[in-house]
Amino acid sequence: MPAAGQPPCRRCLLSETDPEGLYRQIRTRIELLTDEERTAPEEYAQRLAHCTRCDALRSGLCSICGCFAELRAARREQHCPHEQHFW
Numbered sequence: 001m002p003a004a005g006q007p008p009c010r011r012c013l014l015s016e017t018d019p020e021g022l023y024r025q026i027r028t029r030i031e032l033l034t035d036e037e038r039t040a041p042e043e044y045a046q047r048l049a050h051c052t053r054c055d056a057l058r059s060g061l062c063s064i065c066g067c068f069a070e071l072r073a074a075r076r077e078q079h080c081p082h083e084q085h086f087w
């Protein structure tokens with residue numbers, strides 16, 4: 001997350017803005033998903049590619065659903081909440 005007083009980073013994933021703090025917790029939560037729950041690596045990369053081109057992404061958070069984009073994309077049964085359903 002951006003430091004206090006800094007504007008949110010548009011189209012940044014959490015891995016790019018907070019590699020040692022909150023992102024580590026998100027990575028741990030992703031690693032705890034079972035193989036059945038977790039999105040396949042290629043699909044995961046495609047989902048995040050959509051997020052990084054999306055105006056709704058703010059410092060790793062999807063401003064439509066409020067989820068961390070990397071965690072939401074990692075859950076196979078989840079979908080993009082945008083009206084255009086990017087993934």
Ligand code: SF4
Pocket residue numbers: 050051052054055056057061062063064065069072079080081082086087
């Ligand atoms: S609307 Fe979809 S593509 Fe955009 S940041 Fe949210 S989850 Fe990602």
